[in-house]
Amino acid sequence: xxxMDEEFYSIxxxxxxxxxxxxxxxxxxxxxxxxxSQKKFKKIRHIRGEELLAGIKALLLKKFxxxxxxxxxxxxxxxxxxxxxxxxxxxxxxxxAKDAQDHYDSxxxxxxxxxxxxxxxxxxxxxxxxxxxF
Numbered sequence: 090x091x092x093m094d095e096e097f098y099s100i101x102x103x104x105x106x107x108x109x110x111x112x113x114x115x116x117x118x119x120x121x122x123x124x125x126s127q128k129k130f131k132k133i134r135h136i137r138g139e140e141l142l143a144g145i146k147a148l149l150l151k152k153f154x155x156x157x158x159x160x161x162x163x164x165x166x167x168x169x170x171x172x173x174x175x176x177x178x179x180x181x182x183x184x185x186a187k188d189a190q191d192h193y194d195s196x197x198x199x200x201x202x203x204x205x206x207x208x209x210x211x212x213x214x215x216x217x218x219x220x221x222x223f
Contacts, residue, residue, distance in 0.1 A: 115164035138195030157206040169199040
């Protein structure tokens with residue numbers, strides 16, 4: 090009998106076989122971001138696409154900081170639409186469920202990666218540096 094982890098990775102390998110646009114790590118990250126987002130928005134169950142994207146953004150910056158764009162590029166992710174593709178691949182393979190209010194469009198062009206992870210990160214860093222005492 091497969092453990093849940095083994096089953097998850099088996100499903101991810103199957104997905105990556107027919108949709109090779111994204112690395113398996115991208116799917117792992119989306120699942121991690123889902124749990125992170127549920128805590129962030131204090132929701133035990135279902136979260137909307139917009140909430141997931143907000144959680145993805147926050148977790149990427151927390152985990153990867155200035156390397157976020159490099160990591161995303163390595164995973165094959167270029168826009169928020171790619172996160173929608175990953176989520177819907179997971180839905181199609183019964184890893185995630187969607188409800189009547191869920192639409193792929195909520196992932197389309199939600200935010201500009203360069204604006205958020207490059208310029209936005211630098212602005213945040215500059216603000217933090219101003220408040221630090223040396």
